[in-house]
Amino acid sequence: MSQSQQQTRRAFIQIGAAAGAGLLLGGCSATQRPSAPSPNPQEGNVSPAEDLMREHGLLRRILLVYGEALRRMEDGQEPPAEALADSASIIRSFVEEYHEKLEEDSLFPRFRKAGKLVDLVEVLLEQHQAGRRLTDTTLKVANAQSLKLPANRETLADSLRQFIRMYSPHAAREDTVLFPALREVLSDKEYDDLGDAFEDKEQELFGADGFEKMVGRVAEIEKRLGIYDLKQFTPVG
Ligand SMILES: [Fe+2]
Ligand SMILES: [Fe+2]
Numbered sequence: 001m002s003q004s005q006q007q008t009r010r011a012f013i014q015i016g017a018a019a020g021a022g023l024l025l026g027g028c029s030a031t032q033r034p035s036a037p038s039p040n041p042q043e044g045n046v047s048p049a050e051d052l053m054r055e056h057g058l059l060r061r062i063l064l065v066y067g068e069a070l071r072r073m074e075d076g077q078e079p080p081a082e083a084l085a086d087s088a089s090i091i092r093s094f095v096e097e098y099h100e101k102l103e104e105d106s107l108f109p110r111f112r113k114a115g116k117l118v119d120l121v122e123v124l125l126e127q128h129q130a131g132r133r134l135t136d137t138t139l140k141v142a143n144a145q146s147l148k149l150p151a152n153r154e155t156l157a158d159s160l161r162q163f164i165r166m167y168s169p170h171a172a173r174e175d176t177v178l179f180p181a182l183r184e185v186l187s188d189k190e191y192d193d194l195g196d197a198f199e200d201k202e203q204e205l206f207g208a209d210g211f212e213k214m215v216g217r218v219a220e221i222e223k224r225l226g227i228y229d230l231k232q233f234t235p236v237g
Contacts, residue, residue: 049179056171084142114185
């Protein structure tokens with residue numbers, strides 16, 4: 001986020017805080033949501049839920065890369081080792097060590113504390129841990145030397161299959177159940193602050209335009225595999 005965007009965002013938050021103070025004098029608690037419309041603190045910015053959902057979009061594009069690699073392997077072709085290694089390294093740094101860490105540090109404890117969706121949160125956490133084990137395996141075997149051995153090809157294929165199988169429902173459940181419930185466990189201010197914290201963390205780990213750069217990296221991998229052009233997926237006739 002640029003400095004001017006940050007200033008704009010903070011100005012909106014200050015307005016929101018002032019509106020909240022006014023409501024407090026009217027008898028509402030600090031955690032109650034205002035009933036009257038308030039200035040939109042997210043205007044021109046990315047809300048936490050939108051931030052997390054677009055990261056899922058990036059995850060899904062890597063699932064498509066994994067799917068294409070599997071299709072080739074099942075078709076008797078060479079596995080695209082380099083594309084898989086690059087994809088798995090994006091999963092490690094951007095999905096597991098950033099996106100999922102945000103969920104684990106900033107979302108899951110909120111739901112547990114509020115006693116909401118606790119069972120779901122436990123399953124999601126177990127799946128994050130399982131995903132990291134699968135990525136360990138993918139990173140270990142996704143290189144030309146290792147993939148000369150048929151057993152390692154099978155290990156890679158199993159790892160990719162299990163990753164796709166788990167993360168398709170995982171991300172869909174978070175998008176449709178967990179993220180929409182976020183506003184039930186956070187006050188408006190906490191929700192806005194979380195958006196800022198996500199932006200700051202992304203900037204700290206990946207620099208300016210971190211998300212856009214990751215999308216660019218995934219697009220390059222798609223081009224190498226010939227799955228970038230969206231039109232090819234439209235049914236003919
Ligand atoms: Fe997750
Ligand atoms: Fe997620």
